[in-house]
Amino acid sequence: MEDSKIRGADIVIKSLIAENARYIFGYPGGAIMPVYDALYDYVNQIQHILTRHEQGAIHAAQGYARVSGHVGVCMATSGPGATNLITGLADAMIDSTPLVCITGQVPSHLLGTDAFQETDVVGISMPATKWNIQVQKVEDIAPAIARGFHIARSGRPGPVLIDITKNAQVSAGEFNYVPCLNIRSYKPYPKVDDRAIQAAAALINKAERPFVLYGQGVILGKAEKELRAFLDKSGIPAACTLLGTGAISENHPNYVGKLGMHGNYAPNMLTNKCDVLIAIGMRFDDRVTGDLSRYAKQAKVVHLELDPAEIDKNVKCEVPVLGNCQETLEKLTLAVDQKSHEDWIEKFRELEAEEKRVVVGNDLLPTKEGLTMGEVIRHINEFKADDAILVTDVGQHQMVAWRYFQYKQSRTQVTSGGLGTMGFALPAALGSQLHDYNRQVICVVGDGGIQMTVQELGTIMQTKAPVKVVLLNNNFLGMVRQWQQLFFDKRYSFTELENPDFLKIAEAYNIKAQKIEKRDGLREAVAEMLIHDGPYFLEVAVEKEDNVFPMIASGTSVEDIRLS
Amino acid sequence: MNRYTISVFTENFIGILSRITLIFTRRGINIDAFTASESREEGIYRITIEVTTTQEQIVQLAKQIEKIIDVIKAFYYTDEQMVFQEIALYKIPIENLDPGLERVIRQHNARIISAEKDFVVIELTGHKEDTQELLEVLKEFGVLEFVRSGRVAVAKPMETIDKYL
Ligand SMILES: Cc1ncc(C[n+]2csc(CCOP(=O)(O)OP(=O)(O)O)c2C)c(N)n1
Ligand SMILES: [Mg+2]
Numbered sequence: 001m002e003d004s005k006i007r008g009a010d011i012v013i014k015s016l017i018a019e020n021a022r023y024i025f026g027y028p029g030g031a032i033m034p035v036y037d038a039l040y041d042y043v044n045q046i047q048h049i050l051t052r053h054e055q056g057a058i059h060a061a062q063g064y065a066r067v068s069g070h071v072g073v074c075m076a077t078s079g080p081g082a083t084n085l086i087t088g089l090a091d092a093m094i095d096s097t098p099l100v101c102i103t104g105q106v107p108s109h110l111l112g113t114d115a116f117q118e119t120d121v122v123g124i125s126m127p128a129t130k131w132n133i134q135v136q137k138v139e140d141i142a143p144a145i146a147r148g149f150h151i152a153r154s155g156r157p158g159p160v161l162i163d164i165t166k167n168a169q170v171s172a173g174e175f176n177y178v179p180c181l182n183i184r185s186y187k188p189y190p191k192v193d194d195r196a197i198q199a200a201a202a203l204i205n206k207a208e209r210p211f212v213l214y215g216q217g218v219i220l221g222k223a224e225k226e227l228r229a230f231l232d233k234s235g236i237p238a239a240c241t242l243l244g245t246g247a248i249s250e251n252h253p254n255y256v257g258k259l260g261m262h263g264n265y266a267p268n269m270l271t272n273k274c275d276v277l278i279a280i281g282m283r284f285d286d287r288v289t290g291d292l293s294r295y296a297k298q299a300k301v302v303h304l305e306l307d308p309a310e311i312d313k314n315v316k317c318e319v320p321v322l323g324n325c326q327e328t329l330e331k332l333t334l335a336v337d338q339k340s341h342e343d344w345i346e347k348f349r350e351l352e353a354e355e356k357r358v359v360v361g362n363d364l365l366p367t368k369e370g371l372t373m374g375e376v377i378r379h380i381n382e383f384k385a386d387d388a389i390l391v392t393d394v395g396q397h398q399m400v401a402w403r404y405f406q407y408k409q410s411r412t413q414v415t416s417g418g419l420g421t422m423g424f425a426l427p428a429a430l431g432s433q434l435h436d437y438n439r440q441v442i443c444v445v446g447d448g449g450i451q452m453t454v455q456e457l458g459t460i461m462q463t464k465a466p467v468k469v470v471l472l473n474n475n476f477l478g479m480v481r482q483w484q485q486l487f488f489d490k491r492y493s494f495t496e497l498e499n500p501d502f503l504k505i506a507e508a509y510n511i512k513a514q515k516i517e518k519r520d521g522l523r524e525a526v527a528e529m530l531i532h533d534g535p536y537f538l539e540v541a542v543e544k545e546d547n548v549f550p551m552i553a554s555g556t557s558v559e560d561i562r563l564s
Numbered sequence: 565m566n567r568y569t570i571s572v573f574t575e576n577f578i579g580i581l582s583r584i585t586l587i588f589t590r591r592g593i594n595i596d597a598f599t600a601s602e603s604r605e606e607g608i609y610r611i612t613i614e615v616t617t618t619q620e621q622i623v624q625l626a627k628q629i630e631k632i633i634d635v636i637k638a639f640y641y642t643d644e645q646m647v648f649q650e651i652a653l654y655k656i657p658i659e660n661l662d663p664g665l666e667r668v669i670r671q672h673n674a675r676i677i678s679a680e681k682d683f684v685v686i687e688l689t690g691h692k693e694d695t696q697e698l699l700e701v702l703k704e705f706g707v708l709e710f711v712r713s714g715r716v717a718v719a720k721p722m723e724t725i726d727k728y729l
Contacts, residue, residue, distance in 0.1 A: 127586050131633045185575050185636040309627040
């Protein structure tokens with residue numbers, strides 16, 4: 001080997017280091033072994049987290065990316081290693097999470113021969129990646145990684161996959177890392193059109209009942225401050241989507257709640273009463289809009305959005321405002337009148353009171369014997385830090401935790417929104433925690449979902465990540481059971497679970513664990529968990545057949561939202 | 565439903581065709597015809613896709629195609645906004661080459677581009693209606709094989725790709 005040349009495998013690691021990657025979440029195997037061998041020499045410069053399954057690795061990378069704002073890095077071998085990443089890729093794609101995934105591939109000369117552990121990973125992952133590529137030559141490795149990072153983090157972020165054949169990993173090449181700053185076919189930030197800003201401001205200034213819906217675009221665009229300034233000046237009430245949650249504090253005077261199927265009563269109902277709807281960094285997901293033909297038909301829509309393909313995709317808008325919402329919001333704030341909309345906000349407060357009376361009271365301060373998911377979250381709120389991160393899985397517990405957890409900061413909410421991936425929470429919580437060992441990371445998970453990635457308790461044990469796992473055990477695939485109860489005549493087809501002794505599982509992983517079955521002791525247990533130094537596993541046996549309300553049944557309108 | 569032509573300018577990378585077709589597959593939309601070639605600019609490929617769909621859908625399709633990292637620009641046009649041609653080849657048994665066939669060829673402005681021991685190959689360039697009409701006529705002479713290309717098209721609007729580079 002010539003002096004200045006190094007192996008492709010070393011180039012992979014040095015490129016990741018050049019991109020300031022702090023962690024690699026991964027799992028080794030034949031086709032990626034040279035890279036793992038190289039990694040052994042760089043453990044002081046980059047940390048590798050060995051998960052227990054590649055799906056765990058990619059969800060952990062997602063959790064890390066979501067709370068840190070950095071690109072999550074993930075690595076796997078060819079064939080089954082790579083196919084195990086697919087769920088995470090699809091999840092990151094639909095939730096716009098920046099990831100760079102590196103997979104090993106069989107040597108070039110074996111491509112297409114059905115070689116051992118050969119899978120067409122580029123083909124399989126194509127619809128689930130923002131960009132992907134196969135690299136067969138050592139000199140193409142660093143440019144591909146540079147391009148990958150640029151694509152993953154710029155514009156609307158997303159996952160990238162780089163498949164590297166084994167021969168490229170073992171050949172020698174020069175290392176000269178040149179970050180990628182520009183791709184001529186890729187314009188991640190559309191130029192802001194001042195006429196659009198003026199048109200939007202004109203509509204907003206004339207509006208009597210304007211209403212802001214904000215989504216994750218605000219967080220991804222680092223526009224939290226700009227959103228606050230816009231709301232402060234315009235006086236417009238604002239509601240968040242699932243992924244936009246936390247972008248502004250829920251204590252903000254204009255904050256009126258959460259949108260969507262299990263969101264709050266007021267913002268869903270009043271979507272059909274506003275006269276100008278201002279959508280900021282959100283994509284009108286069907287779980288937000290319900291029946292589109294009866295969604296905000298009376299309103300003129302202003303859409304602040306980075307991705308041109310989102311304009312008019314689901315909801316037609318009067319004024320599209322393309323651009324990063326950090327920039328567009330700042331300009332729009334200058335152009336709108338200082339106002340207050342107290343009477344209009346009062347309408348939200350009236351409906352909010354109605355929801356409190358019918359739903360929230362019983363959820364948070366139940367008078368019946370069985371424990372509710374809501375009261376567990378109430379106690380978490382009592383003891384948690386302001387910057388605590390809540391990671392949830394998918395199901396009833398996700399919706400309840402989202403509804404009641406008091407979000408005070410941006411990037412404190414991590415959940416699988418667009419894909420609804422059960423099994424997401426435990427590994428994502430681990431990744432979130434690794435961003436900062438000193439932050440509280442609370443992982444709320446169901447008895448169904450935890451069993452999809454329960455093996456990651458092993459990674460928590462090994463990394464000593466002090467994740468607080470709260471298992472809300474209703475002995476059911478609760479959300480599906482709720483639908484069966486409401487829409488399928490209570491035919492509980494395959495939704496009841498015979499569960500293992502979760503405490504024994506946690507203890508087998510050396511994680512301190514406790515189970516609560518009665519109201520007595522719940523508050524103390526939550527407090528103990530949150531001050532415990534190290535990982536903790538709290539199982540709470542909750543009512544088996546509780547339902548989550550409010551609810552907009554699928555296919556119905558936002559104003560058909562039911563409180564019971 | 566209308567007939568649209570999408571004109572895509574792309575970098576020439578492996579996988580780009582799959583990425584484009586996936587956009588149609590995912591939405592259950594059939595591609596009527598598909599051609600790819602070099603464009604005027606060296607290294608830039610031009611893909612022409614013919615599709616029958618709605619005005620709303622075509623806007624979405626073009627945006628989704630343009631969202632692909634290696635796509636420079638995707639334009640869409642109605643038939644009126646394009647000058648386009650398709651080429652068709654017809655393989656006819658040699659024994660049917662008689663004055664009747666020659667007259668048909670002349671009438672349709674077609675030509676014989678190859679004569680082999682057993683067959684001749686006739687070529688016609690035009691719109692689908694023209695090549696289809698000739699096919700119907702030739703059927704009585706026995707068509708051994710018929711093939712028609714996707715459309716190649718240039719747009720009437722004077723916008724060029726240069727300004728997107
Ligand atoms: C991987 C995956 N499979 C199936 C589903 C469908 N699904 C949505 S919620 C749910 C039930 C979740 O049960 P559990 O984890 O116990 O949470 P609960 O609703 O009881 O709080 C199921 C099966 C899904 N979202 N993800
Ligand atoms: Mg459950």
